[in-house]
């Protein structure tokens with residue numbers, strides 16, 4: 001098999017994960033160029049993949065100024081920096097693996113979808129949950145008619161208290177102005193999965209939610225701006241940064257802090273960088289709890305809850321049909337099908353298939369993208385298939401802020 005060649009635009013966490021597929025499956029994928037302003041990240045990825053010095057660029061703008069260098073471009077920059085590289089790369093003839101959210105504005109999401117429709121290229125949005133053995137097994141049950149017509153669904157996203165602190169209080173996605181609102185950033189996956197499982201267009205949404213906990217008013221007495229500045233609550237506070245980052249582990253999320261993963265390097269990052277800040281004294285504004293109610297064409301309804309305040313870091317789903325129900329927990333990998341009038345059945349998941357993050361979805365997505373590039377056709381998470389989940393997030397955010405019920409108009 002001739003490997004698909006790709007360039008990586010943004011060699012941060014996601015760029016490195018997707019590029020990592022090439023190290024595991026060199027017969028399928030070869031990374032031939034990288035664009036990344038941070039020298040440490042650029043060099044780390046370039047060295048791992050043996051990228052020639054003249055194929056290491058300081059920005060996507062520099063790389064995309066050249067004639068096409070590869071079959072595909074992985075757009076892995078931050079949320080507000082997806083549209084311009086995606087549109088230009090499409091124009092240059094690259095197939096695109098595009099991180100979610102497609103963009104943090106509705107207009108740009110629509111522009112990407114329109115451009116992808118015009119271009120004869122594969123564009124896959126990184127809705128990794130669609131590629132997990134867990135959700136694929138549930139989708140197969142629905143498609144086989146096991147629960148009849150889907151009437152209602154309830155999904156809970158357990159963000160996890162430390163994950164909320166890491167990504168949405170101290171980290172990249174703490175500010176809706178700088179990146180995206182929480183729902184678009186974290187839960188466009190959930191909107192996508194609900195749409196996929198219900199199999200109907202969403203017509204209307206309403207939403208409530210707020211930032212209730214990680215605010216200055218909730219700072220315990222005497223808490224300094226940084227945990228390592230002698231915080232008197234180090235024992236009792238679950239968010240005390242060394243408890244999360246100085247545990248001896250160096251994988252995600254610790255590797256987001258620094259490329260120097262020695263204890264000294266991590267401590268320095270906590271002393272100087274954003275991840276050492278007191279969670280009650282950050283410049284965050286995204287919600288730490290939110291609910292969304294959805295109404296679909298044909299009358300099916302769904303309810304979604306996202307909360308920071310969970311010990312685990314997983315999703316739970318109950319899917320209710322006219323002929324039965326599915327109860328599923330992504331954390332325990334348990335799926336129980338209960339058809340009315342029959343005994344409940346545990347649905348086994350295939351062994352393996354989880355060699356990567358997001359329950360195997362990360363590499364499932366890349367493998368599927370490469371197969372579509374080779375074989376043609378439209379990605380399972382094409383721009384067309386992904387646009388509506390984004391529109392739901394924009395509408396739900398309007399509802400949350402205005403106290404209205406909002407239409408979702410394609």
Ligand SMILES: NC(=O)c1ccc[n+]([C@@H]2O[C@H](COP(=O)([O-])OP(=O)(O)OC[C@H]3O[C@@H](n4cnc5c(N)ncnc54)[C@H](O)[C@@H]3O)[C@@H](O)[C@H]2O)c1
Nearest residue numbers: 010011012013014035036059060076077078079099100126
């Ligand atoms: N699919 C998922 O489940 C999932 C999970 C996490 C994050 N994401 C999304 O992936 C995207 C990237 O997130 P991340 O965690 O990798 O962030 P990150 O900050 O680790 O990586 C982004 C990288 O882009 C680089 N960059 C900035 N300007 C650039 C330019 N002009 N040219 C090239 N690179 C540039 C940054 O230096 C950084 O290294 C975000 O949009 C995020 O929302 C998706």
